[in-house]
Amino acid sequence: MALLLDIVSWITLMIGSFFCITAGVGLLRMPDVYTRAHAGGMIDSMGAGMIFFGLLLQAPDYLIAIKLVFTFFFLLVTSLASIHALAQTVNVAGVNPKLANIVNRLEKNRQKESPPSN
Amino acid sequence: MINMVLLMLLLASVYAIIRLDRLLTAVLLTSLFSVLVASIFMVLDAVDVAFTEAAVGAGVSTIFFLAALAIVGRQCKPTPRRKIIAPLIVVSATGCVLLYASLDMPRFGEPLAPVHQHVAPRYLNDSAAEVGPPNIVTSVLASYRGYDTFGEVGVVFTAFIGVLMLLGAGTRRTSIEPPTPTGAPKESMRKKVVLKEVADLVIAPVLIFALYVQWHGDFGPGGGFQAGVIFASGIFLYALIYGIEPAQRLLPPRRLAYFPAIGLLLYAAVGIISMLRGGNFLNYSVLVNDPLHGQHYGILAIELGVGITVAAVMINIFFSFSERSL
Numbered sequence: 001m002a003l004l005l006d007i008v009s010w011i012t013l014m015i016g017s018f019f020c021i022t023a024g025v026g027l028l029r030m031p032d033v034y035t036r037a038h039a040g041g042m043i044d045s046m047g048a049g050m051i052f053f054g055l056l057l058q059a060p061d062y063l064i065a066i067k068l069v070f071t072f073f074f075l076l077v078t079s080l081a082s083i084h085a086l087a088q089t090v091n092v093a094g095v096n097p098k099l100a101n102i103v104n105r106l107e108k109n110r111q112k113e114s115p116p117s118n
Numbered sequence: 119m120i121n122m123v124l125l126m127l128l129l130a131s132v133y134a135i136i137r138l139d140r141l142l143t144a145v146l147l148t149s150l151f152s153v154l155v156a157s158i159f160m161v162l163d164a165v166d167v168a169f170t171e172a173a174v175g176a177g178v179s180t181i182f183f184l185a186a187l188a189i190v191g192r193q194c195k196p197t198p199r200r201k202i203i204a205p206l207i208v209v210s211a212t213g214c215v216l217l218y219a220s221l222d223m224p225r226f227g228e229p230l231a232p233v234h235q236h237v238a239p240r241y242l243n244d245s246a247a248e249v250g251p252p253n254i255v256t257s258v259l260a261s262y263r264g265y266d267t268f269g270e271v272g273v274v275f276t277a278f279i280g281v282l283m284l285l286g287a288g289t290r291r292t293s294i295e296p297p298t299p300t301g302a303p304k305e306s307m308r309k310k311v312v313l314k315e316v317a318d319l320v321i322a323p324v325l326i327f328a329l330y331v332q333w334h335g336d337f338g339p340g341g342g343f344q345a346g347v348i349f350a351s352g353i354f355l356y357a358l359i360y361g362i363e364p365a366q367r368l369l370p371p372r373r374l375a376y377f378p379a380i381g382l383l384l385y386a387a388v389g390i391i392s393m394l395r396g397g398n399f400l401n402y403s404v405l406v407n408d409p410l411h412g413q414h415y416g417i418l419a420i421e422l423g424v425g426i427t428v429a430a431v432m433i434n435i436f437f438s439f440s441e442r443s444l
Contacts, residue, residue, distance in 0.1 A: 074320070081316035088312075 009057035016050030023047055032098040037087045044079040048072065120161060128154045139194050145183040152176035165339040166255045173347040178432055181354055185439035237262075250410045251336035251417065259341065260417040264400040267420070268385055271427050275382050278431040285438045310359060317359040324352035332425050336414070342421040346428025353433050362440045371437050374430055381427030388419045 019042055026039030052072040059065040131151045138144045152175030159168035224231035241258055249257035259267055328349035335341035357365035389400040397404035402416025 074323075077316055077319060081313060084312050 005057050009054040011054075012050045012057070013054035016047050016052075016054060019043070019050060020047035033090045033095060034087055034097045035099070037083050041080055041083045044075060044083070048075055121158070124154055124158050124161070128158075139196070140192065141187055141194055142184075142192050145180060145187060148183065149176045149180040152179070166253075166259075166341070166344075169339050169344050170347075173344050173351075177351050178347050178354075181351070182435065182439065185436065189439070189442055249413045249417075251414070253335065253337055253339065255339070256335050256341055256417065256421075257413075260420055261402060261413055264389075264402075264420065267424065268389070268400065271382055271385055271424055274427055274431055275378050278378050278434065281435050282438060285435075285442055313359050317355055321352050321356055324355065325349060328352060328429075332421065333418070335421055336417060342424025343428055345421075346425040346430075347432060349425070349429040350432035350436070353429075354436055357436065357440070362437070366437060369433060371434065374434055374437075377430030378427050378434065381423040381425070381430065384423035384426065385420045388416055388423070392416070 023039045023042040023046075026042065027036055030036045030039055049072065052068055056065055056068050059068060128151065131147050131154065135144050135147045135151065138147070152171055156168045156172040156176065159165075159171060228234075241254055241262065245254050245257045245262075246252070249261045251257045328345045331340035331348060332342065332345035335345070353365060353369065356368070388402070388405075392401050392404055393399055395404045400416075400420075402413045403409035405412035405416050
């Protein structure tokens with residue numbers, strides 16, 4: 001039983017670390033604010049969530065487990081809300097997502113190309 | 119290993135803070151700096167200090183920096199080259215002196231170091247019998263070193279008065295009421311649905327956690343300073359989401375301005391009462407018949423005083439900042 005718990009918690013910790021690292025890469029490499037906000041949200045939801053779950057399996061007694069659950073709850077709620085506020089503010093300030101520009105350009109190109117063919 | 123990583127991150131963030139001329143980013147990096155310092159304190163097993171650093175350095179002071187930025191603007195002016203030289207000399211000289219002094223310091227964890235020889239053994243061995251609380255930090259801070267903590271609360275109070283003088287609070291109070299066009303707040307309210315829900319969810323637990331930290335300081339890490347700051351940050355959250363006016367209706371600034379003094383006077387009153395009962399100033403053992411109970415009541419009372427002062431000072435400063443930036 002203890003071995004099984006160890007194995008499962010190792011796997012979840014590894015998955016959480018993987019999410020954290022990929023999200024860190026995403027924060028540096030993503031093209032605009034919205035995609036970077038998505039990467040930042042990934043750290044707090046999947047990365048931290050998996051790590052907390054892994055730690056929860058290692059908790060020696062129920063008091064520490066409850067504290068971990070509370071901490072994760074607050075982290076999830078507050079940090080995701082702050083990322084939402086960031087993206088919302090940027091949106092209100094009038095920044096368009098770069099990907100949307102690309103999609104728009106593609107559609108314009110298609111419209112330009114399609115009338116001659118008809 | 120973990121110390122080295124934290125130290126490298128600390129150096130990197132300091133370098134970035136020095137090099138940046140965008141003040142907003144610099145402020146956020148100072149918050150990161152405080153979190154890193156709190157982690158180092160945590161590694162060193164100084165839980166109370168780490169708690170304070172995280173609450174004050176990373177939390178509240180960042181908010182104050184941001185509030186100040188709202189007044190002064192986000193860009194710093196470039197400093198001319200010739201003005202750099204004198205500060206550079208002073209800083210380098212101080213750094214050299216500090217490095218030279220660090221050569222004489224005892225090795226880390228050295229049991230024969232002077233700090234471990236003087237009064238620390240008495241605190242560790244006898245504080246349970248003399249003062250009581252399981253958290254020795256609390257008994258040192260509140261009872262053995264009660265004078266020092268009294269002085270600290272006095273410093274907080276004095277700094278509060280200084281900030282109020284600088285910000286000119288009370289002089290502009292009449293000018294803040296009129297300028298709200300009726301359409302604008304509704305518009306901004308509508309956009310904040312998610313933030314409002316989250317704030318509703320979080321504010322009450324934050325305030326309860328502040329009270330827990332306040333009253334549980336004898337047994338675990340925490341105490342008046344941390345509790346005051348956490349309580350104030352709950353109020354800040356309310357003011358940031360719902361606007362400054364509902365928050366001021368909740369805590370009228372005119373009445374709130376008395377509370378820093380009330381906390382300090384509560385602390386002093388405990389000292390005076392212990393003098394009236396025949397002990398020294400801030401000697402809680404004489405408060406009731408049983409010395410240990412007296413210590414317990416005295417510590418609770420002065421921690422309450424500290425908490426009231428700190429929370430009221432923080433909220434007052436926040437209000438006066440936001441009045442200025444309107």
